[in-house]
Amino acid sequence: MSVEIAGLTRRFGAGRPALHGVELLVRGGEFVALLGPSGSGKTTLLRVLAGLDVPDAGQVRIDGRDVAGVPARARGIGFVFQSYALFRHMTVFENVAFGLRVRPRGARPREAEIAARVRRLLELVQVPELERRYPEQISGGQRQRVALARALAIEPRLLLLDEPFGALDAQVRKDLRIWLRGLHDRLGITTLFVTHDQDEAMAVADRIAILREGRVAQFDEPAALFDRPADAFVAGFLGEANRLPCRVAGGLAHFAPLPLAPVPAAVADGPALAFVRPAALVATPGGEGVVRGARHDGRVLHLSVQLGDTLLEATPAPGWEGPRRDDRCGLRIASALVFPADAAD
Ligand code: ADP
Ligand code: MG
Numbered sequence: 001m002s003v004e005i006a007g008l009t010r011r012f013g014a015g016r017p018a019l020h021g022v023e024l025l026v027r028g029g030e031f032v033a034l035l036g037p038s039g040s041g042k043t044t045l046l047r048v049l050a051g052l053d054v055p056d057a058g059q060v061r062i063d064g065r066d067v068a069g070v071p072a073r074a075r076g077i078g079f080v081f082q083s084y085a086l087f088r089h090m091t092v093f094e095n096v097a098f099g100l101r102v103r104p105r106g107a108r109p110r111e112a113e114i115a116a117r118v119r120r121l122l123e124l125v126q127v128p129e130l131e132r133r134y135p136e137q138i139s140g141g142q143r144q145r146v147a148l149a150r151a152l153a154i155e156p157r158l159l160l161l162d163e164p165f166g167a168l169d170a171q172v173r174k175d176l177r178i179w180l181r182g183l184h185d186r187l188g189i190t191t192l193f194v195t196h197d198q199d200e201a202m203a204v205a206d207r208i209a210i211l212r213e214g215r216v217a218q219f220d221e222p223a224a225l226f227d228r229p230a231d232a233f234v235a236g237f238l239g240e241a242n243r244l245p246c247r248v249a250g251g252l253a254h255f256a257p258l259p260l261a262p263v264p265a266a267v268a269d270g271p272a273l274a275f276v277r278p279a280a281l282v283a284t285p286g287g288e289g290v291v292r293g294a295r296h297d298g299r300v301l302h303l304s305v306q307l308g309d310t311l312l313e314a315t316p317a318p319g320w321e322g323p324r325r326d327d328r329c330g331l332r333i334a335s336a337l338v339f340p341a342d343a344a345d
Contacts, residue, residue: 001063001076001157001190002028003049008058010044010214018044019055020214026192028063031184033201034194036211037237042194043081045211046160049192051075062158073102078156080147082163086135092146093131096121099153121149124183141172148180152187159184162194173197177204198238210234232273232339241275242312246338248272253338258308259288260331265338274336278302278313284320287330291323305329 008022019041026032034042047053049060051072060067067075086095096118100109109117122128125145130138138146144164151159161180165173181204184191195201201208202222209219210233218230229235236243244260246253253265253274265272283289283303292311293304303314303323314331316323323329 002026002061003158003190003192004059004061004064005045005049006059006061008045008048008055008060010041010048010053010055017056017214019048019058022058022211022214022216024209024216024219026190028190029188031181031191031193031204031206033205033208034192034211035196035198035201035208036217038196040211041214042196042211043162044214046079046081046162046192046194049158050077050079050160075158076154076156077158077160078151078154079160080144080151080162080164082166086143086147086150088135090134091131092122092127092133092135092138093118095135095146096149096153099150103154117153118149121152122146124152125149126179140168141176144168144176148183157189159189159191161191163196164193165195165200173200174203180204210237212237229275229337232275235275235337235339239277240313241277241337242281244274244276244310244336245341246272246274248338248340253336258310260307260333263333263336263338265336267338267340271341272338273341274333274338276312276333276336279315280334280336281305281312281314282317282332282334283314283323283329284317284332285323285330286328289329289331291325291327291329294323294325303329305331307331 003026005022005024008019009017010019011017022045034045036042048055051070097114100114122131125148127142127145130142135143165176177200207219207221208225210217212233218225218234225234226239235241244255246255248265248267249269251264252262253272254262283305289305289307291303292306295302301316303316305312305314
């Protein structure tokens with residue numbers, strides 16, 4: 001199921017709209033993550049797609065069909081919202097059966113068919129043994145699996161997930177996201193997954209839409225967002241980066257008074273801001289910098305280097321064995337992402 005979103009705007013009273021001309025084209029079968037700071041419009045976007053909220057302007061087409069005026073129940077969309085908890089007074093079985101039982105009489109499966117389908121879904125989410133339990137008798141991770149089974153009961157071809165693993169601890173989240181991605185692939189559905197956790201988005205999504213203040217700042221594959229951010233916001237938002245004020249002249253960014261060699265920059269002359277990933281800031285023995293900290297993450301050695309008044313995150317050059325605190329070093333920028341300062345923030 002493809003999803004085409006064009007010029008989507010939603011205002012709540014005066015002030016900045018929650019959605020401000022959102023454009024997004026999701027392919028059928030794609031797993032897309034919506035990533036952005038709190039308040040950037042992620043939940044509002046999912047609610048509009050689900051038909052739980054009405055936009056002020058713009059269009060949503062699902063499989064080519066404009067869904068304006070189509071009620072939520074008729075959209076064939078499954079959703080799991082963080083706040084959309086399971087019904088406490090219903091067993092796991094009844095929770096999953098719910099979406100089928102509330103169907104209009106003509107479309108409602110018979111009781112035996114409902115039971116068979118619920119059991120298949122509980123197998124699918126790998127908690128078949130829980131059907132008689134109540135939500136408070138199962139773990140948080142199990143509840144999220146059951147919530148997903150409930151969303152899948154109506155056999156949606158589009159799944160909307162709003163921070164479904166938000167309340168769970170890190171290891172359970174990791175297990176569930178891998179499992180979710182496998183489930184998505186097996187079912188051949190289209191998934192939109194809201195998260196504010198960039199590692200989670202990078203780990204599961206085919207493409208990530210970065211939302212900022214109600215707009216899509218960039219929509220691309222994870223590696224492209226990281227390597228070719230469209231603007232300073234995306235560059236600073238995703239991954240770690242040293243932010244270095246600079247001045248561009250004749251296609252080169254200069255970092256004076258810091259003792260760093262100029263780097264190529266394809267922006268107009270004037271004040272600018274360079275983002276340099278720690279891996280692209282190479283430290284070599286001897287020079288004007290001082291190693292203030294060295295930290296091994298199991299694979300790579302990370303250095304904190306003081307250069308003038310600035311503390312920078314850097315990586316030792318290949319062959320520099322065991323740099324230590326208080327060692328002197330020089331820094332070289334291997335690559336930088338440079339944006340004009342007025343557009344940067
Ligand atoms: P996110 O999910 O990215 O954190 P939301 O979509 O929840 O962001 O909110 C986007 C903006 O819209 C926020 O400024 C929020 O306060 C506002 N907003 C969301 N829902 C409502 C509402 N029902 N009434 C008023 N303002 C709202
Ligand atoms: Mg939200």
